[in-house]
Amino acid sequence: MNNHLSLLRDKVDEVLKADALEQRMLHIDDDGFTLRVMDALLQKKRLSAAMRFAIPFGCTLIASIVALAFTPVGSFIFDAYMDLVTETVTPTLIGMAVVFFTLYAVSIGGALSED
Amino acid sequence: MKQSPGFADNDLIARVLLDDDRNAFGELVRRHQSQLRASLRRMTGGNVELSDDVAQETFILAWKNIKSFRYEAKFSTWLYRIAFNAWQSEVRKKKEVLMDDARMPEQEAVGFVTESSGVRRDLVRAMEGLTVGEHNAIVQCYYNDLSHEEAAFVLGIPLGTVKTNILKAKEKMRAKLVAYGPEAGQGVAA
Numbered sequence: 001m002n003n004h005l006s007l008l009r010d011k012v013d014e015v016l017k018a019d020a021l022e023q024r025m026l027h028i029d030d031d032g033f034t035l036r037v038m039d040a041l042l043q044k045k046r047l048s049a050a051m052r053f054a055i056p057f058g059c060t061l062i063a064s065i066v067a068l069a070f071t072p073v074g075s076f077i078f079d080a081y082m083d084l085v086t087e088t089v090t091p092t093l094i095g096m097a098v099v100f101f102t103l104y105a106v107s108i109g110g111a112l113s114e115d
Numbered sequence: 116m117k118q119s120p121g122f123a124d125n126d127l128i129a130r131v132l133l134d135d136d137r138n139a140f141g142e143l144v145r146r147h148q149s150q151l152r153a154s155l156r157r158m159t160g161g162n163v164e165l166s167d168d169v170a171q172e173t174f175i176l177a178w179k180n181i182k183s184f185r186y187e188a189k190f191s192t193w194l195y196r197i198a199f200n201a202w203q204s205e206v207r208k209k210k211e212v213l214m215d216d217a218r219m220p221e222q223e224a225v226g227f228v229t230e231s232s233g234v235r236r237d238l239v240r241a242m243e244g245l246t247v248g249e250h251n252a253i254v255q256c257y258y259n260d261l262s263h264e265e266a267a268f269v270l271g272i273p274l275g276t277v278k279t280n281i282l283k284a285k286e287k288m289r290a291k292l293v294a295y296g297p298e299a300g301q302g303v304a305a
Contacts, residue, residue, distance in 0.1 A: 016285075020258045041178055
């Protein structure tokens, strides 16, 4: 029994090494694996939630200001601002608030969107 | 891992680092995919789909973190470390608690079985009942052909723990092989 044990003592290591060598010799075909990895790398980096919020919000805000300031009803934004300063609730101020909150909601929606 | 003729791994890595060269990285993927996928198949108990998903995640993480590669370890060893961490993360996601003293589920202890020769059968049986830590140490040191130091780096554990796990694993396997008696004796001697 002792002889058997000492034989086995060496054999466990030998058998493990032999089996591992045999396993390492086995080759797994690429079979499109590399292509899938490279495709995954080429996918555009997703923007962070903050950027997904900031970009549409910023762009729309600037566009709205420009549009409101230079259209025939250009005084709209300034009137709304003056109403806000004087704490007077007017249709102009309400209109401006609606524009602002719509803009905010769209931006939040964009930020939360997964696509 | 086998080194294909042409550029050495380090040359390809340098091209990735300097020129953001995706073709060079593609060559690294092509070169290492077989061994990495085989290693992950052993870890996942032969689950081809899961192991390939983890392998893909491993290469993507390698691409993202290649700037942190310091040439202190071989690229393949570094990949094994990422793969092991990715696999552990996958296990955590699945809420399968893999504690060091937990026993390997039987299916996972089987490893990457490609054929059932008598020797392999005996070996697979002998590996059943190893703890996760012992199994991981055997896989890294024998099947991934890493030194104890490299295995410690891959597994993120102290060198002494790797050595202890290997000794304990072999002791358990020895006891199992003895328990099989004549059948094991024939298998092992083959």
